[in-house]
Amino acid sequence: MAGRRSLLLIEEDERARKFVRGALSRLGYQVVEAQSGLEGISRFAPGLFQLVITDLHLPDIGGLEVLRKIKQVSPDTAVVVLASNSEVGDVVQALRLGASDYLLKPLEDAEVIDHAICRITNAETLAQQNLEYREELERRNRELRDHVELLQRDQQAGRLLQQHLLPRTPYRYPGGIEAAYRLIPSLYLSGDFIDYGLFGERFVAFYLVDVSGHGVSSALVTALIKHSIMHLLRERPLFAQLDTLDSDLLEILSLINRELLSTRLDKHASMFVGVIDGPARQLHYAVAGQVPMPALVTTHGAEWLPGKGRPLGLFEQGDWQVMCAKLPSSWRLVTCSDGVLELLEGDLLQKEEQLLQAINKSRGDLDSLCTALHVDTYEALPDDVTILTLRQG
Known part of the structure; x- marks a missing residue:
């Protein structure tokens, strides 16, 4: 299931998991599921998933800890947290730790999920394009510097020759x-x-x-x-x-x-x-x-x-x-x-x-x-x- 369109969903509640899986499948994602934080961490590997969705309330370790561990090994992986209205403080903390977005439970509108995921993937695509543009610009700048240095050496040699004449x-x-x-x-x-x-x-x-x-x-x-x-x-x-x-x-x-x-x-x-x-x-x-x-x-x-x-x-x-x-x-x-x-x-x-x-x-x-x-x-x-x-x- 590895690939650019794979997603890891960490959620204890089977009903919520099924609802999110259905919404993501319609968007073309292959969904890997985990029912606990430790299971989710064991399934995660850098570069394996485009996106991780994790509940903040899990039976073993909290969603904040899952977020920390994922960001430690893969800082660029986007993470969306699921939280109830009573967990607003944890949501703020999650955003500070690097979460890309949050969704409030109960999840009843698939369009909300669609919009959140599309917003994140679009931002990721733009960030990737900017990275590629920056790398290409840096490459061309290096080539330009090399060409300028070569031109300067040639011109310096030409100047010495002209002075010799x-x-x-x-x-x-x-x-x-x-x-x-x-x-x-x-x-x-x-x-x-x-x-x-x-x-x-x-x-x-x-x-x-x-x-x-x-x-x-x-x-x-x-x-x-x-x-x-x-x-x-x-x-x-x-x-x-x-x-x-x-x-x-x-x-x-x-x-x-x-x-x-x-x-x-x-x-x-x-x-x-x-x-x-x-x-x-x-x-x-x-x-x-x-x-x-x-x-x-x-x-x-x-x-x-x-x-x-x-x-x-x-x-x-x-x-x-x-x-x-x-x-x-x-x-x-x-x-x-x-x-x-x-x-x-x-x-x-x-x-x-x-x-x-x-x-x-x-x-x-x-x-x-x-x-x-x-x-x-x-x-x-x-x-x-x-x-x-x-x-x-």
């Missing part, structure tokens, strides 16, 4: 040109990337690229850009002669533009690429959708460099132009990704004016500029923030 900072080249940067991703990985290097003994080339979006996908594109430029450098020497500097800059922009279009990653990028001719004190540069423009700081203050050009990865043909700027004996060049503008208030023109004032006040010094912009005080940045500075004198 970045150049040393600060770095001082022969001739006194020093390059430094601050790159702060809004997530684990950044869509901003910079690089610089010495070519021969005369030229220092550099670039800052800002890939649309941020996070893993944008970081992968920065790695692609780094790889493409390095592959180009292995194929043929760049920035080896003064008369090819301008064409070399345009070739880099054209290469990255083709790569972004061919990958179909739905990514575009802004880029500032330049080369400094140390002995001639000349800066050759080109911009591709760069906002804000680079700023040149001299003894006369900070000024935006002129220039224009389409972003990379949007158009087959670019309109990039190579510009030249004469450098004094002492100068600072400051280039920022557009994430810096997210830290400022106002419209674009107002933000650019605030940034230029901060650059001018800091005299192009990287640490002073970062302090003025409060870039290290944000718990979460709205966008990747990168500041690249080059200086001499």
